[in-house]
Amino acid sequence: MRELTVHHKDHNHDNNPADGSNWELLCLYCHENEHARLLDESVRGRDSRTQAAATFNPFADLKTLLQKDPD
DSSP: TTTEEEETSSSSSSOOOOTOTEEEEEEEHHHHHHHHHHHHHTTOOOOOOOOOOOOOOTTTHHHHHSSSOOO
């Protein structure tokens, strides 16, 4: 859990809606990769924000997994 960090989906750190819709939890490595990808795309002259976002959510069931009783 301590390896998780908050990522702004639109890369705008001033966009902090109360419902958290601009945030996602990423591990430190995925967060670093996301920012590196953005830089790579800008070097290539492409805007990565116009490309389809990833839909896989590795933490989708995290709450349930953390609530399970150990066997």
